[in-house]
Amino acid sequence: DTVLTQSPALAVSPxxxxxxxxxxxxxxxxYMHWYQxxxxxxxxxxxxxxxxxxxxxxxxFSGSGSGTDFTLTIDPVEADDTATxxxxxxxxxxxxxxxxxxxxx
Amino acid sequence: QVQLExxxxxxxxxxxxxxxxxxxxxxxxxxxxxxxVRQPLGKxxxxxxxxxxxxxxxYNSAVQSRLSISRDTSKSQVFLKMNSLQPEDTGTYYCAxxxxxxxxxxxxxxxxxxxxSS
Numbered sequence: 001d002t003v004l005t006q007s008p009a010l011a012v013s014p015x016x017x018x019x020x021x022x023x024x025x026x027x028x029x030x031y032m033h034w035y036q037x038x039x040x041x042x043x044x045x046x047x048x049x050x051x052x053x054x055x056x057x058x059x060x061f062s063g064s065g066s067g068t069d070f071t072l073t074i075d076p077v078e079a080d081d082t083a084t085x086x087x088x089x090x091x092x093x094x095x096x097x098x099x100x101x102x103x104x105x
Numbered sequence: 106q107v108q109l110e111x112x113x114x115x116x117x118x119x120x121x122x123x124x125x126x127x128x129x130x131x132x133x134x135x136x137x138x139x140x141x142v143r144q145p146l147g148k149x150x151x152x153x154x155x156x157x158x159x160x161x162x163x164y165n166s167a168v169q170s171r172l173s174i175s176r177d178t179s180k181s182q183v184f185l186k187m188n189s190l191q192p193e194d195t196g197t198y199y200c201a202x203x204x205x206x207x208x209x210x211x212x213x214x215x216x217x218x219x220x221x222s223s
Contacts, residue, residue, distance in 0.1 A: 033209040035150075042199055042213040043142075043150065049207050086150055090208020093165065094140075094152040 002026055004087050004097035013105045017075035020100045022087035024068045031091040032070045034063055037099075038083045046085075047072060079104055107131035109139070109200050109214035117221045121190050127183040127200030127214060134158070134176055138203035139183045140210060141174065145196040155203045156183055190221045 003025040012018045022032065030050040035043040045054040047063035050070060062073045074081055082104050087097040113125035127139060140155035154164040156174045164172050173186045183200060197218050201210035 031208055033207070035210075042215050043201075043210070044213070045209055045211050048204075048209040048211070054209075054211065088150070088209070093163065094208060096150040096152070098149045 002028060002089050002092045002095050004089060004095055006085075006087060006097040006100045008098070009101040009103065011103045011105050012077050014079055015076045017073065018077050018102065020072040020074075020085050020102070022065075022070045022072070022097050024070070024089055026092075027067045028089040028091035030066050031089055032063075032065065033088045033090065034061075034072045035086045035088065036081075036083045037086065043086060074102075077102075077104065107202065107212045109202065109212060111198060111200050111214045111217040113198075113217050113219065115218055115220060117190050117194075117219060119191055119221060119223055121221075122186060122188040123190055123194070123219060125185040125198055125200075125217060125219075127185070129181045129183070129200075129202075132202065134178045134181060134183065138205055139176070140201050140203035141183075141185050142199045142201055142210065142213075143194075143196045144199065144216070145193075148196075153185070153187075153198075157203075157205065192221050195219060195221045 005023045032050050034047040037043040051063045084099040084101045086099045108130045110128050138157040141153040143151045154174045176183045197216040199216045201213040
């Protein structure tokens with residue numbers, strides 16, 4: 001299985017820029033996607049294929065990377081962005097990262 | 106609009122067979138894939154399997170021997186059946202539309218919580 005590694009948690013202040021990283025155990029080309037999950041809710045697709053914004057997602061969210069290293073950036077961060085963010089690869093059978101919990105200071 | 110809704114029993118006994126239904130609207134099962142994703146309480150997401158537009162299936166090797174995914178296109182329903190349940194199968198089960206071209210899950214149901222306990 002392709003293992004995806006994310007930092008467990010980050011804390012930022014509203015208005016700042018935050019980058020959330022995801023590292024794959026093997027190359028996944030550009031087949032990396034990002035999701036936002038708020039407590040008690042289902043995941044929501046933010047970015048697909050590394051850098052494409054999903055429908056209805058604010059332009060504050062962006063994605064970059066290829067191969068094994070990927071980044072989700074939120075700029076500027078808003079209070080409503082408090083959530084856990086998951087990466088997912090689809091180059092091989094789908095696997096998800098452990099999630100990064102974003103907290104606001 | 107695209108919607109998915111999971112249904113099924115909330116409490117199961119160990120060794121029983123779990124049956125879940127995902128009812129979709131706003132898209133056709135003959136043109137789109139639907140996958141199942143499990144999330145243990147407070148933990149991460151695990152893909153379990155997908156049924157594709159043509160009816161073929163792919164399963165996570167960790168559960169492949171216990172899992173079956175099927176569908177009834179006339180009712181716009183996708184079914185998950187998993188046997189030999191254990192307490193570690195406890196979690197929220199989501200169905201999600203699985204985009205063939207990208208591999209992303211672009212729409213998700215709200216999930217159904219399943220507890221396996223004696």
